[in-house]
Amino acid sequence: MNGLNTLRTTCLIALLSFGGTGYAADPQGTTLDLDSLQPTREQMIASLNTVELLRRHHYNRIRLDDALSSEIFDTYLRHLDPQRSLFSAADIQGFEGYRYRIDDLLLAGDLSVGFDMHRRQLTRALERVDFIQSLLGEGLDKLDFNSDQTILVDREEAAWPADNNALKQLWRQQLKDEVLRLKLAGRDLDGIAELLDKRYKGQALRLNQTRSEDIFQNYINALAQVYDPHTQYLSPENAENFDINMSLSLEGIGAVLQSDNEFTKIVRLVPAGPAEKSQQLAPADRIIGVGQGTGEIVDVVGWRLDEVVKLIRGPKGSSVRLEVIPASNPPTDLTSREVVLVREAVKLEDQAAKSRVLDFTQQGRDYRIGVIEVPGFYIDFKAYRRGDPDYRSTTRDVRQLLSELQTQKVDGIVLDLRNNGGGSLQEATELTGLFIDRGPTVLVRDSQGQVQILDDPDTGISYGGPLAVMVNRLSASASEIFAGAMQDYGRALIIGEPTFGKGTVQSIQPLNHGELKLTLAKFYRVSGQSTQHRGVIPDISYPSLLETTDIGESSLPRALPWDTIAPAKYRSDRQLAPLLGTLTERHLQRAANDPDFTYTMARIELNREVQAREQLPLNEAKRRQQQKEFEERLLALENQRRQALGETLLTELEKDDPLEGELAAGHEEQESEHDPFLAETGKILIDLLELEQQVAKAS
Known part of the structure; x- marks a missing residue:
């Protein structure tokens, strides 16, 4: 981990001799001894x-x-x-x-x-x-x-x-x-x-x-x-292939998986990977079958995670077919669909930050809002270490995009960190430095209680205008460090969902047999608040598309608690705080009349109602009746949304659920009206501009 002194240990006990193979089956694998x-x-x-x-x-x-x-x-x-x-x-x-x-x-x-x-x-x-x-x-x-x-x-x-x-x-x-x-x-x-x-x-x-x-x-x-849930023993085989958070990274399709009872569940999609690009997969989807090319799909319910991984992995350019139960299905619905992906290596340039401009008209005036999508905190370490002056990194790319957007005369900028699972701590610190003059960015406390302060030593900023940072439940680690710093400094509005809440630091320690991933430290914001467990709480909240009891640090058993330490010395701009009440009120008024927002909130509530059932009937007629009632309510919600938008009403549910599409869409190029959350963020930023102008006039 950048900025940290890595604990160095050797095996504490020398390897004395080799034991048996540890296999318990005959060569055919048919009889367990x-x-x-x-x-x-x-x-x-x-x-x-x-x-x-x-x-x-x-x-x-x-x-x-x-x-x-x-x-x-x-x-x-x-x-x-x-x-x-x-x-x-x-x-x-x-x-x-x-x-x-x-x-x-x-x-x-x-x-x-x-x-x-x-x-x-x-x-x-x-x-x-x-x-x-x-x-x-x-x-x-x-x-x-x-x-x-x-x-x-x-x-x-x-x-x-x-x-x-x-x-x-x-x-x-x-x-x-x-x-x-x-x-x-x-x-x-x-x-x-x-x-x-x-x-x-x-x-x-x-x-x-x-x-x-x-x-x-x-x-x-x-x-x-x-x-804690991030401390983990890795066998020699798993230590070679997999890492991170009770799950395994898959080379080839760009997904992070974990076991969920008998199922294999998607935890996160890697930015610019085949899974995200497909727009057919989403966090909390369950994989129940895997096939190679045009071959038969093998049922993998009840398989060990490492065995499922072996089936999914494969050479670049080859295709894999996944049978998936979408996360948007009610718990009792095992209806699945097939997703075909072509395995490929995820290139740095595919994950690079990118920008666009959204146009709005509000109260008779035109506004231009710049959007910078930051899928990860990346850096080309090889180029950086060999002294290449043109090495790629999140901070360098965002600095260039900020310059381009200001040339286009935007009125404000949105940094979109949704689904950003983190990356380089160095980049989180340096990106913070683009928006503050100088000062601390994050605190790291080790097991001895010693606190290390990482900071932005450079004076000057790249952009000083109105700024919003969008986050969701899958914004984690370095994303939380950056968003927390922007909130503590009063530099940006944080908008969206509470973030993942991973605020711990791990180091891989070699053993004589396998490795131990060990939690050594915790991150803290400059205000002294931990990012652990609670995550970053937005200034203005949106409804969560993911069930927070299933995704996030707080869902993991024995997760380290949220706590605080003494804050660092930093200068916070307090101008945003007095405006939050009015900004929230305006947002809620718009959301109450926004068909997409009201549909999303109602659909989330319906899913939670179904998931709250403790008992299910084993009577087929009663089970079908439950399914029919759910689909009728879902159809009513969809038609309510369509009627408000002036669209044709449905007589039966379409195969593709709008909420499921929102979950799986990722951040491909799309118009703002197809992303109601991004469009609303742009409107909140315009509200901020108007309020600041009113305050300036009053002063």
């Missing part, structure tokens, strides 16, 4: 190294004691059985003897508890697959879809099934729910039976290919993630 799943010497040494690094260097400085042992126990259970559908209450009672022993065993390099619990999970998972396959063999027509049974939507906090009979009853209900969801998605019983037969045979095959490395990584991550 549970007894062969044992920790290797390498893994035991790596666990001791990890324990020592966490104890000595993690930002939290947490003691490994009985209290933490209990947290590790609960975290590991959630890793193994997140929906409480594999273990019985009897299994859990048997595990309880481990609750306060884990700390002592880890300090001794003893991994037996982790392996014992995981072997039981594998046994139960194979039993579940066998039971489901037996039901499939009897025929789906034997399942009763006319009963008054219901199923709990989220079992994360549910009671554990009492015994094996209760488990089988739950598994039967889960199969019925799965069949009903596929029925509502338009599949017939024969097609459903074929799909599920392949799905569960595939799950059995993968379970039988479990390695001791899989168990070790899962167990050590239960330890690492009681410290």
Whole structure:
């Protein structure tokens, strides 16, 4: 991380010898030998190294004691059985003897508890697959879809099934729910039976290919993630290929994924990558199938994340087909669509900042608002290090764009940081310097409590006119540092949604076996407020298109808290603060009469209402009625929007949902009327101009 002194450590314990291979299946991968799943010497040494690094260097400085042992126990259970559908209450009672022993065993390099619990999970998972396959063999027509049974939507906090009979009853209900969801998605019983037969045979095959490395990584991550969600053990294979935030970066399509129970969920789209360019994918979409070129799509429900990644990755220029359940679907709707992407390398110039000018007429006067889209905080380090005077960077590109926009006589400028996941800390600092004369930009506090101040040492600014910064839930890290500085200095209006809230610093520490991604420090704004957990709260808020309980730092378990430290010395311009009330009032008046805004807010509320359901009927007629009512309400909302815009009303829902299009659109070139949030931001900036002129006249 730029501007930080990287902690340098070597392996704390020398590698003594190699253990076994850690594979538990025969060469064909068809029979699981549970007894062969044992920790290797390498893994035991790596666990001791990890324990020592966490104890000595993690930002939290947490003691490994009985209290933490209990947290590790609960975290590991959630890793193994997140929906409480594999273990019985009897299994859990048997595990309880481990609750306060884990700390002592880890300090001794003893991994037996982790392996014992995981072997039981594998046994139960194979039993579940066998039971489901037996039901499939009897025929789906034997399942009763006319009963008054219901199923709990989220079992994360549910009671554990009492015994094996209760488990089988739950598994039967889960199969019925799965069949009903596929029925509502338009599949017939024969097609459903074929799909599920392949799905569960595939799950059995993968379970039988479990390695001791899989168990070790899962167990050590239960330890690492009681410290915070960004501290993570990476196996040698994963350390080579993947990084960042409990998810894996995919070369080729430009997406960041993570596991979401049995599904693979998109967390973020890389700017200018094939996924974003397609405008067919969005954060929180779930990938359920992957195909190569024109080949058959392979069902990947229930697969491990690394296995899904291997299918998606491939050589540049080749195509991959994804079967995706859109995030905009209600939770019970498994209707999917196919997305074809051509794998390619994302070039720096494709991610570069770009500008355009929007024209407005307000109260009889014409205004020109410049827009600079900043998809990431990038820098061509290779060119920079070799002294190339023409190296590319966010700051250099934005400086040039600011000059061009001022030549075009714009009245104000919007910096669009929506979906900007961050990047170079150096660039966040230098970009801040384009808009302030000089001063601190961000504070970094380490685990020892020492605070380092990063600043803009150069006097002078590139643009001193009216400025707005647009952010959303996916604006993270360096974006939050920049937006926070602009807000603290009073230099810009921050408009949009609360940002992601990632305000921690990680460093990769090598182990004898794999690596540990370790949280070492936290970011703070110049005002002393952390960007962690809470993110940057806008001055003027827009409705969130993403469910904040699913996306963002606050959605991650054991995320470090928001807090404050002593502020830096800086000079803030207080002229914006007195105008915020009037600006917000004008915005809300416009939004109340804006068909796109009112539709978006109503659609978000409808989705939340559906997601709040705790039970779902296993009665097909009742389930179809729920689906019909949802679609009728959605159609009514869409027609209400169309009527207000003078458009033709619909008699049935179109395939492409306007809200889904807004989620997936990214920031390709588009007219402002197709992006109501950008257009409204331009109008707010014009309001600011008018208010400032009124204040100047009054003075």
